[in-house]
Amino acid sequence: MEVTLFINLPLFLSFYFLAKNFVRKLQNLPPSPFPTLPLLGHLHLLKKSIHRTLSKLSDRYGPVFLLRFGSRRVLLVASPSAAEECFTQNDIVFANRPRLLVGKHRGYNFTSMAWASYGDHWRNLRRIASLELLFSHRLRILSHIRVKEIQSLIHRLYKDSTVIPDQAVNMKSAFFKLTFNVMTRMIAGKRYYGEGVENSEEAKRFQEIVSETGQLGAEKNVGDFFPFVRWFGIKGSEKKLIDLHEKRDKFMQDLIEQHRSNESGFGGGERKRTMIEILLSLHDTEPEYYTDENIRSLLLVRYLYFCFSF
Known part of the structure; x- marks a missing residue:
């Protein structure tokens, strides 16, 4: 039983990471640091002086890349031209606010101007x-x-x-x-x-x-x-x-x-x-x-x- 578990665990992890990478390519998502840990995502990469950590990741993965903080996906944009495109050509796509607890409890259940969905x-x-x-x-x-x-x-x-x-x-x-x-x-x-x-x-x-x-x-x-x-x-x-x-x-x-x-x-x-x-x-x-x-x-x-x- 112990031998079977020892063998199956690496196989499961390998299959998990391969499946995640395959799905990401199918969805045409931006590059993402490897590995994306179950539950944690990329939180393990965050160190003190977060701006420097993100800058190093940008140097490695490009000006636009995808992170996962726990269950949330986070798009990092480190290029002025890409940021301009996000807020001009694709402004409606990025107009909605994230559904955070602060928006629920401070934003009157996401109805205040700071937290309401675009509409x-x-x-x-x-x-x-x-x-x-x-x-x-x-x-x-x-x-x-x-x-x-x-x-x-x-x-x-x-x-x-x-x-x-x-x-x-x-x-x-x-x-x-x-x-x-x-x-x-x-x-x-x-x-x-x-x-x-x-x-x-x-x-x-x-x-x-x-x-x-x-x-x-x-x-x-x-x-x-x-x-x-x-x-x-x-x-x-x-x-x-x-x-x-x-x-x-x-x-x-x-x-x-x-x-x-x-x-x-x-x-x-x-x-x-x-x-x-x-x-x-x-x-x-x-x-x-x-x-x-x-x-x-x-x-x-x-x-x-x-x-x-x-």
Whole structure:
């Protein structure tokens, strides 16, 4: 029995790798590193300094090659001309988002603009963001927010330098807070970093959510690459994703309710309207589409964009 097993195992592995290579050629797939291990795929090839590892693989297998991370296929494009072809001639082919756990739990089950599949719903969300929230005229109207926040940052840096001369300044942190203050004032008319918010419970909630989002964004969701681990229940990163989404969702809903109870808004008038007020006015005309969930998802896309930009 032991001898038979010893003989059959190499035969099975040989047949497996030959069959995989044959199927890949039939499907006209790009070249792929050998071997592709069962379950793991090419994860065994990833070392620290991933960009260097991928660069070496590109030198060996060409500017376009296929990797498999667990159960997921990953196309690596290392050529500017090939990348241009992907996003011009074949843009619709590559338009859909991967079905990752983060899209399920943060993207309202893949319905937010960042995670929705290419189609009518995604195009409508993009239209709303482009024409109602981020078009050039509105950004010019809100330019005073950017000016005031930059002035506030310069004033704070100058004040700190007079108290402790020659003290090193973490400019990444300073620009992080500046950018978030600009964004949150445009979205909700509020700022959550710097002077005047030290004792604000709402600011503390926001800062905790941003911190947790950044920490969780650096973690890998094993279930994205090995779906079978989810058979054992929701654990680890997925549970954290669910808890964080509930916190963010509750925070955004509280802001929406605050705006509903204060119809005059922050400053009043068309020129001073926040993004929440704009979306609530659209809700009055099309309540069946501009639901609170859709409003929250549009606003959270802006928050998440800045969370992962730093």
